[in-house]
Amino acid sequence: MTKLSVNLNAVAMLRNRRDIGWPSVTGIARLVLQAGANGITVHPRPDQRHIRDSDVGELAAMIREDFPEAEYNIEGYPDQRFLTLVREAKPDQVTFVPDDPAQATSDHGWEIEKNSLMLKSAIAEMKDSGFRVVLFADADDNAPQQAMEVGADRIELYTGPFAASFGSSQGEKQLELLANTAKAAKAVGIGLNAGHDLTLQNLPAFLGALPN
Numbered sequence: 005m006t007k008l009s010v011n012l013n014a015v016a017m018l019r020n021r022r023d024i025g026w027p028s029v030t031g032i033a034r035l036v037l038q039a040g041a042n043g044i045t046v047h048p049r050p051d052q053r054h055i056r057d058s059d060v061g062e063l064a065a066m067i068r069e070d071f072p073e074a075e076y077n078i079e080g081y082p083d084q085r086f087l088t089l090v091r092e093a094k095p096d097q098v099t100f101v102p103d104d105p106a107q108a109t110s111d112h113g114w115e116i117e118k119n120s121l122m123l124k125s126a127i128a129e130m131k132d133s134g135f136r137v138v139l140f141a142d143a144d145d146n147a148p149q150q151a152m153e154v155g156a157d158r159i160e161l162y163t164g165p166f167a168a169s170f171g172s173s174q175g176e177k178q179l180e181l182l183a184n185t186a187k188a189a190k191a192v193g194i195g196l197n198a199g200h201d202l203t204l205q206n207l208p209a210f211l212g213a214l215p216n
Contacts, residue, residue: 006211009043009077010036011199012063016046016054029059030066037067043075045199047101047110048089057089064093079110079140082126091133098130099138099160099197110200113142113162116150127155138197143181148189158195161185163210167201170209183213190215 015032019025033044044063046055060078067076079099080086090098100123102114116123116139127137141147141159143166151159166178182198189196202210 007042007075008040009045009075009199010041011045011047012059013047013054016056016059020054020056029055030062033063033066034070037071037074041074043077043096045077045079045099047079048086049080049103050085060089060093064095077138082122082130087126087129090130090135094133095135097136097138099140100126101140110140110162111164113140113144113147116141116147116154120150120154123154123156131155131157138195141185143178143185145184145188147185148192148194152192152194156194158197159185159189160197160199162200163198163202164200166210167203167206170206179209179213182210183215186214 012029012033015027016029019027019029037044044067046060046063048055048057048060064076067074075097076093076095077097077099078090078093078095079101081103082100100114101110102112102119103110114123123139130137136157137155138158138160139151139156140162141151142162147159161182163182166175166182169175169178186196198210
């Protein structure tokens with residue numbers, strides 16, 4: 005079953021342009037959950053350019069009190085600052101992304117084997133705290149098995165290249181790569197998330213290419 009988690013980073017970036025508290029990150033989260041979204045995703049970067057550390061705790065409290073069935077997903081690079089923030093917020097899911105602090109946005113998946121020792125340690129720490137752990141991954145048939153070997157529960161397919169080339173022959177190639185990675189995930193028994201620039205226009209084609 006496909007579930008929708010709405011990323012609030014762009015809402016927070018708009019809020020941060022002026023120090024008036026509008027649009028409200030928690031207010032928009034409430035609206036999308038009331039409209040039927042299954043969860044909320046945030047990415048609290050070290051420079052707090054969009055989601056602030058204070059947002060993370062406020063959203064956690066709002067979801068626990070008013071939407072206990074909703075899923076709260078926090079994504080970020082697994083340094084100690086981030087891991088501490090996650091432990092305090094107690095989300096349902098934590099997604100590790102290999103972002104450099106200077107990156108404008110997430111634009112590639114993990115080199116899992118290269119970072120296996122660090123990932124194993126951070127994943128074990130989060131799972132010991134009771135959180136499901138996801139690794140952001142490029143379209144690569146080997147990624148699901150590698151993610152399982154370091155202890156991840158799921159991978160999140162990076163769909164940016166597909167979205168950027170949607171409607172072209174290159175988009176079809178990217179979709180095939182994503183579909184093959186999804187099939188590999190199903191074969192090894194690891195869970196599957198996906199995200200980045202998915203829209204009402206390209207989402208049907210993406211979902212249609214995935215295994216049942």
